[in-house]
Amino acid sequence: MEKKREEVTCIKAGLLIDGTGREPLTNPVVVIKGDKIAEIGKESEIKIPEEAKIVDLGNLTILPGLIDAHVHIYGRRSYSPAEEIITPHDLAVIRSVEDCWKILKAGFTMVRDLGSTIALSLKRAVNEGTISGPRIFAAGRPISQTGGHSDIHYLPREEVIKKGALIADGPDDCRRAAREALRDGADLIKIMTSGGIGSEKDHPRYPQFTVDEVKAITEEAHRVERRVASHAEGVEGVKIAILGGVDSVEHGFFLDEESVQMMISRNIYFVPTLCLVEVYKKALERPYDMPPWRLKKQEECIDAMPKSFMMAYKAGVKIAAGTDYFGPPLRAHGDNADEAITMVKYGMKPMDAILAATRNAAECIGVQNTVGTVERGKLADIIGVQGNPLEDITVLKKVDFVMKEGRIYVNRQTAI
Ligand SMILES: [Zn+2]
CATH class of the missing domain: 3.20.20.140 (Metal-dependent hydrolases)
Structure with a gap:
């Protein structure tokens, strides 16, 4: 039986706070294959698969769900x-x-x-x-x-x-x-x-x-x-x-x-x-x-x-x-x-x-091996907020993008 090809999504944003405590990454690209995170990096550093659906979140800060x-x-x-x-x-x-x-x-x-x-x-x-x-x-x-x-x-x-x-x-x-x-x-x-x-x-x-x-x-x-x-x-x-x-x-x-x-x-x-x-x-x-x-x-x-x-x-x-x-x-x-x-x-x-x-x-x-951070291999639970929560924590209430396990539930940028 032919295996269903996994959907590939590529998120672009203004900033990434990955939930590990590391310094934020500016202009990040995150590649998602199926329900998992496949790649994270700067656009110049990673290869975006041809078939990827691009989701450009502009200036939003992305974080783990x-x-x-x-x-x-x-x-x-x-x-x-x-x-x-x-x-x-x-x-x-x-x-x-x-x-x-x-x-x-x-x-x-x-x-x-x-x-x-x-x-x-x-x-x-x-x-x-x-x-x-x-x-x-x-x-x-x-x-x-x-x-x-x-x-x-x-x-x-x-x-x-x-x-x-x-x-x-x-x-x-x-x-x-x-x-x-x-x-x-x-x-x-x-x-x-x-x-x-x-x-x-x-x-x-x-x-x-x-x-x-x-x-x-x-x-x-x-x-x-x-x-x-x-x-x-x-x-x-x-x-x-x-x-x-x-x-x-x-x-x-x-x-x-x-x-x-x-x-x-x-x-x-x-x-x-x-x-x-x-x-x-x-x-x-x-x-x-x-x-x-x-x-x-x-x-x-x-x-x-x-x-x-x-x-x-x-x-x-x-x-x-x-x-x-x-x-x-x-x-x-x-x-x-x-x-x-x-x-x-x-x-x-x-x-x-x-x-x-x-x-x-x-x-x-007890689920830290699958969720909680934006890292390669983790489930793709990713959100996007308006602004930088390190400067103003209240922007955690201005959520414009929600992806859970690779599926987009909210995207106010493109109004899906
Ligand atoms: Zn209680």
Whole structure:
């Protein structure tokens, strides 16, 4: 049988920031064969295949497709606790499909979803080409202790059970819950080792799960080459997660020096979800339909978050960008570049913020061999933005070109 000839595309642009941390390349040419990057260089240095389709992006800066390492795609459009019950499941699915397109259009070619039952099916829909969206790496159902962050305590118990929440207490039960998550097809496991803001009856500072409970989960995950990410806001919860063997700490709003050193010595990724500090500040002016207990806890985190972030950054913790956006106002999908922008606002160098949203996020997920940088042999996830993000990081929101796995989804230069 004759093998189908691979399509060859050649992208020309004003600047390339390749996501490796190297100096940018001016007037780059990138040759794509099929779904992979075949050549990168100056026009004078490389041979452009005759059959190549030329995509001239003019002055745009091209970068690796951005990666959001912490999202929830489940079609929420409000902060009201009632929405969990009154939104029909089908409507939530339809909104989620819209969110997938918004995320991809915004230049995010991959996301790690840290808790959504819909995301496991969205992932299949994207992979089979039914819908357009980012590549989804999904945790499915997160695991929480009784009364923990994802044991939605403002709902009656039977509603939580109906939603299929994974609630576990004691190491044996945690092991069972981990196996259930894996049975669902989870790409990684998400756990909760502290209280949170969106959970009514706990507090970010309260620890959840014991080290032994976390160990049971990480052991099960690591046996089948899956990672574990922990929601941990207070420092005690962060330490329980680390001692229990997790692979990434999410949020870490109240870090201390010891927890920072623990992350460094164990090579653990930190996903600070720093953009939430801006959300919490804006909510002081306009709270939308956030319940009073949410508003109170948000306010209590505002001062600590940038301090924890900078403490970790200066000490050299590996940081990946994740927004924790889930759909409502202020946390809408499509605004996922907010995290890199906020990181720069609070003191990170623009190049480091770009790395946090590309190479580092890919490493945090464990997909650095295929995506996260524009390098020969990698999947062709390439975006183009108006202007130079090293000079003005906000241009990450001015996305004019999106290619995922060699296929062009957005091209405002030639209006495809
Ligand atoms: Zn989250």
